[in-house]
Amino acid sequence: DTEVTQTPKHLVMGMTNKKSLKCEQHMGHRAMYWYKQKAKKPPELMFVYSYEKLSINESVPSRFSPECPNSSLLNLHLHALQPEDSALYLCASSQEKTRQKSYEQYFGPGTRLTVT
């Protein structure tokens, strides 16, 4: 199983709403990532979890709150978003790097978020 799943596929929310994006993988990967991708732009790294601990926060506004409940699940909690936060949110996972090898990321299909 080399699949990363994300729910929901599409989400429309108002600026006062609270919602959550979910991501799941069963490949035994211990690194999990959130990316934001605007149209015709590359994915931008937001957060990285390593062994269920937050290891990287790329100066993301606090209205985005990540959570890693266990080694298979990754959530992104959303609150008081702005219209400019509308984008495709991608989750990815990978094995942790070893001395000999670096590992590729597997991406989920993404959640297309629209903030109204």
Add this chain to the structure above:
Amino acid sequence: GQNIDQPTEMTATEGAIVQINCTYQTSGFNGLFWYQQHAGEAPTFLSYNVLDGLEEKGRFSSFLSRSKGYSYLLLKELQMKDSASYLCAVRRNFNKFYFGSGTKLNVKP
């Protein structure tokens, strides 16, 4: 930020060979990855290099020169389904991946 540069767009003919270049400047380099992304879909992994030289995977090959901060992706025997965006991504220390803006490849009959 990261300085990762790729050509914006390229056009090639079905059956031909195309080379997509990527240059980068970064510290803590831990590998360079190539991904394919079709419009509206997630990126899928193609190839990676962490040491200098050529890595071959079927119709796709990737080359890296760390001293020059340069990589390329070579696609052989182009097919129409290869029309997509190709992203190079640099991995830095601690699982930090940064993507170039992508090269949109148009394959024509």
